[in-house]
Amino acid sequence: MHIAQSAQVAESASIADSCKIWDLAQVRELADLGSNCIIGRGAYIGSGVTVGANSKIQNDALIYEPAILGHGVFIGPAVVLTNDTYPRAINPDGSQKSATDWTPTGVTIGDGAAIGARAVCVAPVRIGRWATVAAGSVVTKDVSDFALVAGVPARRIGWVGKAGHPLTQVDDVWVCPQTGEKYQESENGLTEAYE
Structure with a gap:
């Protein structure tokens, strides 16, 4: 296992021995990283996020809980997986929202899928096995297995193997x-x- 000195990894996170976590990455409490995962510089892995074996999360990607990533998933640079369907900083009465005032919703990504640089996946969505999300896309609906999607909002433009x-x-x-x-x-x- 390699964890860069400047990385922050919670003691309760489960990290397989063969993982590499690079500079300034943050892996939060109860996150679970399978074998051979690579977490790039400045990436964020939220509390309780599951990342399957042989996955790569590139620099500055933000994976918010409760995301579930299958095996062999590729997350490009600066990708964002959101977790708040109705985001607000405050409640209707003006009080600041706390963790008890909302329920996180996650993004699920199937085995072998790839999410291109700077794409945003808006929870709750499921990205199918071996699907590809083009760079810069905004995914607001589920993506089928083997689908190639692009655009804002993302739409299927073909199939990939x-x-x-x-x-x-x-x-x-x-x-x-x-x-x-x-x-x-x-x-x-x-x-x-x-x-």
Whole structure:
């Protein structure tokens, strides 16, 4: 395990031995980082956040609780996963809000998904397995497995395979140009094609 001297890691956080946590990162109480996770410079991992094995969270990303990240998730630089559906600093009576005045809602990200630099995922949303969110996008609705989404608000503009490359449609299947893997589209989204 490597934890930079300037990083702040709560004693109650569960950090696998093979993780790397770089300068000025903060990992809060009860966060759970699986094996081989890399937490970039200045990243924030909120209380109780779960990060699956082999995930990479790049510099200055903000992962607010109660986010759940699957295995092999990529979080680009300065990505934000929000946790307050109706944000306010004060209550209707003018008193300052405290932790008991709201219920955090989280973002869930499936295995292998990638969130591009400076994207914002507005809770509560689910990003599907192997999906890709383009840099600078604002995600306000759930994203299907293998979907490629972009824009503000984010909309599906295509499909991606496990290698992250946009898929090409060949007859009734979608094909990865890098691996040759095939996928089938249905009304429920995209699934791997097993021959």
